[in-house]
Amino acid sequence: MNLVALGRVLRRSWWWVVLILLAALVGGWLATAATPKQYAAETRVLYALDASGSIQSQLQAASLASQRAAVDAQLVPTATILAPVVAEIGDPDLTVEVLTPLTVATAQATVLDVVVTLPDADEAAAVANGIVSQLQTRAAADPIVLDPANPQAPTYTYTLTTLLPAVAPTTPASPVLIINLLIALAIGILAAAVFLGVLVSRDNRVYDLKRLREVTDAPVVGTVGFTRGRKGVPVQRDIAALRAALLSRASGAATWLLTSAGKGTSAARVGGPLAASFAATGEDTLLLSTEADGKDASPGLTDYLAGAAEPAEIKAAAPVENLALVGAGTRTDASHDLFAHTSAPSLLGSLTNGTGTVIITAPGTAESADATTLARLGGRTLVVVTAGKTTDDDLARTLEALTEAGADVAGVIWATRA
Template sequence: MDLRDYGRVLRRNWLVIVALTMVGLLVGGASALLAQPTYTAEAKLFVAIQGSGSVSELQQGNTFSQARVQSYVKTVTSPIVLQPAIDSLGLDENVDDLSRRVKASTELNTVIINVSASDRSPVQAAAIAQAIANSLVQAVDTLERPKAGGTSPVSLSIITPAQAPTAPSAPNTRVNIILGLVIGLALGIGAAVLRGKLDSRIRGEADLRRVTDSPLLGGIAFDADATRKPLLTQTPAQSPRAESFRQLRTNLQFANVAGHAKTVLISSSLPSEGKSTTATNLAIALAQAGQAVCLIDADLRRPMVSEYLGLDRNAGLTTCLVGQTDVNDVLQPWGEENLFVLTSGQIPPNPSELLGSDEMKTLILRLESAFDTVVIDAPPLLPVTDAAVLSQHVGGVVMVVAAQQTRSQDLQKSLNALELVQANLLGVILNRLPVKGPDAYAYSYYNNAESQSAPPREESAARQNSSSGNTPAENAYRPARVLPRSR
């Protein structure tokens, strides 16, 4: 993953990042509010060398003091200093417990020792710091006193007595909130990256490119009304959904610039990826461009084209393949363009055998001779072998991939299945792309010449035709295209 991939992952999971950041912020604030305040008092001591006061002795004493100060700092937390302080104050704790609340330090090249003590009571903190400072004075005097007798050459004096603090030293509300914010943000970013690493769903073109280099024929944005109004003629002519299918039609023509693929099979890896609506709307878009189009519902397990277009499917593809009727008798016109639909017919017990039969191959050849383009809605590739078998009889295959639903391993299996039968993969369509966000597909809202030249009467008539159900009886005035009878 490069920086752009990480950026997309963070944008996809921005809600997780914000949520964990807010949790960290709340935890930091709550810890600051719920924690019991702690007060810290400090006393300062000065280390001096007792001498005659000559310049030479003062220089030697100063050097000696600086060398000894570090030792005195370490002595502060020793029993020889803390135990007398505990006894003088009557504290109910031992030396180890008190040493955790006492700190001693000194500044570089100075002879000043800082002794601090912490307690939940400001008065008690000052008393402990003062008692430890007094005990340190006595301890150093005892330790530095010559064994032969006499006074100690080192003298410690308290220059700043400990005073009760007016404000707690802990918790630091600002620090806790900032720390909680930083930790929450780090956890959010980490969770987003981990989620992106584990997520194998194809969310956009970048994810698609990691699976296949096949051309991206187009992207179809997610439309909440698509379930209720799935057809292209039911959406405004300048809507992003209508524009995407026109763009798909153009890209498909460029992908098939040689013209060898007159029959295009539309399939997907798994059900519910939108292949049937894509096949139906692609056929409508091609017909609106002036082509003679035949749409075949070859999904003999879950046929949906007849439901979308409001057509009768009792007689259709299966009745032609078993020889009960000729294709001329079951082709149903739809709309005002040259669009004819061959519905699925009765669902057979052996769909794979019918679709892979010589009769199916002959039927496709007959339709190719009479129509400019034949669009076939095929079953998904992974659950059944129907699409793989049928792909050997067509000029090209187009895969529909549902964004944020199809997993990369499923798409890879589907592509491998097509490659195994040496199918001609024309490209991939990304369906249900988000309108906004890092994976949104860019659409052009400019009025192109194609949309401007479309007569409003035809557009409204097509929408009225599709919304009214468009039964075969309503289209009876249109003669079906006459095809050569099969021998």
């Protein structure tokens, strides 16, 4: 997986990763809370055979004690030991069948460890101590003769000393919250990794100029960097460079239609500063927008095309000298039909007559038909592509729609963060 692509996706979707991890941890906590608690009571017993005498006899006694511990370890989880213990406790829910898999005995040399795990801590301790009592009873009833060939040889009995008596545990052996949380976290990390992998594989945003040139043959006529923040403004030198690039492509009066491809920077955010830049050079400039502004109820382009307003009524002076503004005006569901009407070219010609440069901004083709309709009226079209926002598909669909509409696509404008 490309680490750069992963970093981009993670920067954009980090909160999803946080939610996945939190959901996993909550799931681990809920699973712990819902799982019945089990308490493990442990007891430890030392086996000894008191055989005084020669060193050989003592070594033999130690070996027999070790063997006895090993035999008892296998005997503990059987009915032979457990049945009397169950009968003594008297719990009808506690049977040998239930207790057998919950009882573990392990012998190491002459030491026997017995662990009993049950939902009731007191009962677990009682069973563990009961098992030791049974082992002691059996050992006392099983005398050992070290030298069977000698009728006068003394007999010995095993001594079982409790090193660690079983007590009722206060902390459950399972479920263990920290372990469950770690398991849940590992599952969450795996799920987050899969989620990010899917996002990376499906991410077809255009992040750099190299990728942009791979997905389209349209020339990049300029790059406009915007300052940081949601309402960042374009860098003036970039706008000046874009204006110079457009002047080199069209001598004399020119009309430029700007639209955007997919999500990202709107055409108006580039078109406004670009028109102001043309006007600052002394060029009579008209900025015409079809993007409706809900805050502006003044007459605009649609009112003029509908015959409800005169050019003088819809043109507004801008703070910049030599620049006139025409807003979208009253927009309805049928507004784009006004642009497609046979009278639209002559009306727009009358509106722009005598203007050196006309900048028209329109929503993306996925949002409305304004751009494709206006593209038929002449002029050259520029498509705004936003780094990290516009996708391959967005750009391809926009260019296809404009081409099918007969637009003269002059190129794309690359919008980035400065």
